[in-house]
Amino acid sequence: MAFLELTNINKLFVQGHYAVDNFNLNVESGEFISFLGPSGCGKTTTLRMIAGFETPSSGSIKINRVEITNKPPNQRQIGMVFQSYALFPNMTIAGNIGFGLMLAGKKNDEIKKRLGEMLDLIHLPNYGDRYPYQLSGGQQQRVALARAIAIQPQLLLLDEPLSALDAKIRVELRSEIRRIQRELGITTIYVTHDQEEALSLSDRIVVMNSGKIEQVGTPFEIYNYPTTAFTASFVGQLNLMPITVADAASGTSTFNGIRLNTSQPTSLANGTSAKLALRPEEMNFGKVDGKNLLDGKVESITFLGSIVRTRVDIGGSMISVDLFNERKITLPQVGEQVTVNFPAHACWILE
Amino acid sequence: MTQTDSTGTPPAPSKTSSSLWAWLGLVPFFLFAIAFLFLPSLSIFINSFQDNNGSFTFKNIIDLSEPFIINAYWNSISISVITAIGGGIFGFFLAYAVTLGGMPKFARPFLTTFSGVASNFAGVPLAFAFISTLGRTGMVTVLFRDVFGINIYQAGFNLYSFWGLSLVYLYFQFPLMVLIMTPALDGLRREWREAAENLGANSFQYWRYVAMPIILPSLLGSMILLFGNSFGAYATAYSLTGGGAINLVTIVIGAQISGDVLNNQGLGYALALGMVVIMSLSLIGYSWLQRRTERWIR
Amino acid sequence: MKRGSIWAWLWFILGLIYFFLPLYATFDFSLRLKRGVLSFAAYENVFSDERFINGFTFSLQMSFWTIVVCLLLIVPTAYWVHLRLPRVRPVVELITLMPFVIPAVVLTFGLIQVYAKAYTFFGTSLPSVLSLDLFTLPGLINLRDAVAARAPITLAFPIVLIAAYTVLSFPYMYRAVDTGLRAMDVRTLTEAAQSLGADTPKILWYVIFPNLRAALLSGAFLTIAIVVGEFTFASLLVWPALGPYIQLIGANRAYEPAALSVISFAITWATLGLLQFFTPEQQGQIAGAR
Numbered sequence: 019m020a021f022l023e024l025t026n027i028n029k030l031f032v033q034g035h036y037a038v039d040n041f042n043l044n045v046e047s048g049e050f051i052s053f054l055g056p057s058g059c060g061k062t063t064t065l066r067m068i069a070g071f072e073t074p075s076s077g078s079i080k081i082n083r084v085e086i087t088n089k090p091p092n093q094r095q096i097g098m099v100f101q102s103y104a105l106f107p108n109m110t111i112a113g114n115i116g117f118g119l120m121l122a123g124k125k126n127d128e129i130k131k132r133l134g135e136m137l138d139l140i141h142l143p144n145y146g147d148r149y150p151y152q153l154s155g156g157q158q159q160r161v162a163l164a165r166a167i168a169i170q171p172q173l174l175l176l177d178e179p180l181s182a183l184d185a186k187i188r189v190e191l192r193s194e195i196r197r198i199q200r201e202l203g204i205t206t207i208y209v210t211h212d213q214e215e216a217l218s219l220s221d222r223i224v225v226m227n228s229g230k231i232e233q234v235g236t237p238f239e240i241y242n243y244p245t246t247a248f249t250a251s252f253v254g255q256l257n258l259m260p261i262t263v264a265d266a267a268s269g270t271s272t273f274n275g276i277r278l279n280t281s282q283p284t285s286l287a288n289g290t291s292a293k294l295a296l297r298p299e300e301m302n303f304g305k306v307d308g309k310n311l312l313d314g315k316v317e318s319i320t321f322l323g324s325i326v327r328t329r330v331d332i333g334g335s336m337i338s339v340d341l342f343n344e345r346k347i348t349l350p351q352v353g354e355q356v357t358v359n360f361p362a363h364a365c366w367i368l369e
Numbered sequence: 370m371t372q373t374d375s376t377g378t379p380p381a382p383s384k385t386s387s388s389l390w391a392w393l394g395l396v397p398f399f400l401f402a403i404a405f406l407f408l409p410s411l412s413i414f415i416n417s418f419q420d421n422n423g424s425f426t427f428k429n430i431i432d433l434s435e436p437f438i439i440n441a442y443w444n445s446i447s448i449s450v451i452t453a454i455g456g457g458i459f460g461f462f463l464a465y466a467v468t469l470g471g472m473p474k475f476a477r478p479f480l481t482t483f484s485g486v487a488s489n490f491a492g493v494p495l496a497f498a499f500i501s502t503l504g505r506t507g508m509v510t511v512l513f514r515d516v517f518g519i520n521i522y523q524a525g526f527n528l529y530s531f532w533g534l535s536l537v538y539l540y541f542q543f544p545l546m547v548l549i550m551t552p553a554l555d556g557l558r559r560e561w562r563e564a565a566e567n568l569g570a571n572s573f574q575y576w577r578y579v580a581m582p583i584i585l586p587s588l589l590g591s592m593i594l595l596f597g598n599s600f601g602a603y604a605t606a607y608s609l610t611g612g613g614a615i616n617l618v619t620i621v622i623g624a625q626i627s628g629d630v631l632n633n634q635g636l637g638y639a640l641a642l643g644m645v646v647i648m649s650l651s652l653i654g655y656s657w658l659q660r661r662t663e664r665w666i667r
Numbered sequence: 668m669k670r671g672s673i674w675a676w677l678w679f680i681l682g683l684i685y686f687f688l689p690l691y692a693t694f695d696f697s698l699r700l701k702r703g704v705l706s707f708a709a710y711e712n713v714f715s716d717e718r719f720i721n722g723f724t725f726s727l728q729m730s731f732w733t734i735v736v737c738l739l740l741i742v743p744t745a746y747w748v749h750l751r752l753p754r755v756r757p758v759v760e761l762i763t764l765m766p767f768v769i770p771a772v773v774l775t776f777g778l779i780q781v782y783a784k785a786y787t788f789f790g791t792s793l794p795s796v797l798s799l800d801l802f803t804l805p806g807l808i809n810l811r812d813a814v815a816a817r818a819p820i821t822l823a824f825p826i827v828l829i830a831a832y833t834v835l836s837f838p839y840m841y842r843a844v845d846t847g848l849r850a851m852d853v854r855t856l857t858e859a860a861q862s863l864g865a866d867t868p869k870i871l872w873y874v875i876f877p878n879l880r881a882a883l884l885s886g887a888f889l890t891i892a893i894v895v896g897e898f899t900f901a902s903l904l905v906w907p908a909l910g911p912y913i914q915l916i917g918a919n920r921a922y923e924p925a926a927l928s929v930i931s932f933a934i935t936w937a938t939l940g941l942l943q944f945f946t947p948e949q950q951g952q953i954a955g956a957r
Contacts, residue, residue: 069563070566071563090566091563092565092568092569092571096567097567097568098564098567100560100563100564102558102560104558104560104561104563104564105564106561106564106565106578106579106583107583107664108579108582108583109578109579109582117565117568117570118568121568121570121574122569151664162564165564165568166567166568169568169569392752394743394744394746394747395743395744395747395748395752395755395759397739397740397743397744398740398741398743398744398762401830401833402762402765404830405778405827405830405831405833406769406774408777408781409769409774409776409777409778409780409781410769410777412777412780412781413773413776413777413780416780459682462674463679463682465675465678466676466678467675467679470675470678470679471672471675472675472676472679476679480679480682483686485939486932486936486939487686489892489935489939490896490931490932490935491896492896492897492898492910493896493910493914493917493931494896494913494927494931494932495689495928497693497913497917497924497927497928498690498693498925498928499689501689501692501693501696501697502688502689502692502693507692507696508691508692508695508696509688509692539685540685540689543682597767601770601772602770603770603771603898603899604897604898604899604910607898608898608914608917611918619770619772622772622773622776623899623903625776626772626775626776626779627903637776641772641773641777644770644773645769645773648767648769648770649768652767
């Protein structure tokens with residue numbers, strides 16, 4: 019039995035358009051789950067239904083076996099962090115963080131003690147008397163996090179909390195968030211459209227598209243073993259080559275007449291047209307025995323910092339080959355004829 | 370054309386000359402302000418402290434303590450405070466109804482447009498509109514008499530009195546409040562309410578601890594505007610009472626302009642000066658509150 | 668809160684009643700000139716009264732001149748302040764707030780002091796010091812003399828009246844133009860135009876004014892609404908505008924004032940309605956005489 023159970027959640031907006039369609043998920047206590055997907059995929063709507071700001075058209079939400087689907091938001095004991103921080107401008111930092119505790123009728127000493135703990139946790143001691151407008155974006159978001167946690171919620175929800183911040187702050191803050199979550203062991207749901215965030219923070223990721231769940235899995239599973247075309251192309255870079263299935267049982271296919279091994283059987287019939295999926299970092303240059311080989315011409319080379327990306331034209335299709343940067347790297351020239359290689363286990367057949 | 374700076378603005382060394390042009394561009398405006406705002410005000414100020422012979426005196430200011438004058442100020446201030454608070458509360462609730470109260474979409478533009486018209490409908494036509502409604506033979510008066518058997522005038526109501534005038538003033542006061550408060554209420558972000566609910570607050574607690582404190586400067590500032598609006602009003606009162614039944618500072622000054630009713634030139638100026646002082650204080654209060662609002666609601 | 672609460676509806680309906688009842692009562696009253704029958708006789712009387720026509724056209728003329736003066740003063744000022752001299756902004760804004768601090772009656776008092784020949788200011792009146800003659804602008808209907816014969820103080824300075832009206836419309840005009848300039852990000856557009864080779868006059872003509880059109884229109888309509896309905900200045904400076912005419916009628920007759928109120932309301936509604944039509948983004952404007 020899971021800590022958070024979302025069963026058959028549907029949310030219908032007007033004209034038969036489902037913002038969330040048949041959403042099922044079980045979350046264990048202490049897990050960090052990300053909802054990942056493009057804008058409009060329903061991730062925020064689902065989060066808001068858990069928080070109680072939207073009501074599902076059908077389905078049920080249970081926390082710790084208790085049905086909360088129709089409970090008002092202020093009775094759910096759920097902490098939420100908003101994209102725009104939503105700190106109360108008329109209260110000090112101390113006032114903000116202590117607000118939930120004050121409402122719950124806690125005594126002043128208890129509130130003070132908890133406040134001190136929270137401020138230490140977010141590394142902002144002595145900031146209690148300041149006002150939100152005196153803090154930077156990153157600081158405000160940390161306060162918002164502290165405010166949500168202060169009431170010791172059973173569930174923590176974060177709605178794209180880092181989108182409004184600079185890149186560098188984002189990276190710092192997200193590891194902060196993960197550290198705090200681990201330390202306190204709070205079950206957490208994190209909504210984001212940034213795959214790097216989702217991949218680096220989560221225990222499991224829920225990839226969503228157009229209101230539906232595409233795949234649920236660990237970051238490694240989502241990245242390396244995507245089960246749908248959408249997941250494969252949404253997360254990370256992906257090469258797609260048009261192929262014909264040669265032998266379904268052994269997972270062999272042909273690309274422009276060349277045999278390629280995938281070592282995974284496919285359910286498609288022999289002779290069907292399909293796509294071969296392959297991550298750019300699994301490829302390399304050179305004729306190596308035992309690997310799949312393809313010839314092509316180098317179209318462009320782009321230096322991305324830690325990665326060098328080479329675009330190769332292999333008989334009409336463009337693919338990317340990603341190599342780790344080295345100071346003494348040897349790269350082919352633009353226009354040069356090259357052979358790219360990749361192991362059979364690195365690629366798979368997509369419908 | 371030589372290959373020089375093609376942008377039209379002269380390069381750096383001539384920055385002073387382009388600034389000079391800018392300053393010159395402001396001259397007409399400042400000349401106008403001096404001629405038609407500053408000089409008249411100065412004249413009032415100076416004349417308040419002059420007696421009939423042109424020598425300096427405080428007598429005019431002291432004469433303001435005449436019972437008749439005190440009564441005029443008292444009436445003006447009272448009616449302004451009453452209509453500011455009354456119009457403020459009524460206008461606030463209306464503004465709340467169409468922004469956060471969950472009314473249908475058409476309600477808000479309808480209300481703001483109508484408020485725009487109503488706040489401009491003040492003065493002479495408004496007085497006559499109310500006479501047609503609540504005057505001795507007004508429609509509502511007649512309605513009460515014929516349908517309910519109540520003669521409101523016998524019961525003590527009188528349109529041509531202090532309270533009657535207050536009722537009329539409300540007609541342009543609360544639209545003004547609506548127009549100012551609807552955008553201010555927009556500034557109450559939805560996330561604040563959700564964050565508060567999240568932390569366990571119910572509606573009342575949200576309003577008490579979050580929404581009211583945030584909106585209070587706006588609310589008070591608007592009420593100050595309403596106060597000033599009413600304090601300086603002349604046309605409505607004049608049309609309703611023919612410059613007779615109610616003693617207001619504006620009416621007295623107006624009468625003084627049309628003829629020396631006070632038998633004391635200097636007193637008229639002192640009266641006007643008193644008005645300006647009160648209005649300036651209101652403006653200062655308003656600005657201070659504005660700055661507090663802007664600090665929170667960006 | 669998505670639901671329309673009872674309280675919200677209650678206030679809304681109360682508001683509607685308070686708004687519409689006087690309007691309805693006035694309209695009803697205005698139709699009762701002929702005993703026992705509903706007719707537009709009161710309106711006929713009004714429209715056939717020469718003084719009404721004169722008063723209305725006079726006020727329209729005044730609003731035209733006021734708009735011209737106001738635009739000529741405000742637009743360049745707002746532009747320069749926005750672009751070159753932002754430090755002067757608080758001063759300019761304070762000046763445009765003056766009509767709030769100095770109510771109409773008080774300003775009239777001061778204007779008379781400075782500009783009338785009957786009073787003196789520091790010994791002599793300003794116009795005579797400057798050898799100025801501030802009499803009627805050419806082209807206006809000259810009813811001044813007719814009215815002046817009855818008034819105790821003869822002050823026939825439409826220049827002063829127009830100046831007073833201009834002061835009255837300062838806040839609205841300035842706010843409209845300032846909002847318009849802000850909305851179009853003057854600095855960036857000016858720089859873009861400059862980088863493409865335009866000089867200041869071209870920038871004003873091709874970039875600034877077209878983008879300000881909506882703001883200028885809204886300011887103009889507001890001014891018309893204000894001036895046509897104005898009473899205080901017109902009455903105290905003794906000019907035959909629409910406001911004093913309505914008041915005069917109201918003192919003497921019963922049904923015609925109601926008709927005039929309805930007409931006045933219709934004019935206000937029409938001007939503000941046109942304003943909404945031309946600038947649909949702006950919701951509701953505050954204006955008018957009190």
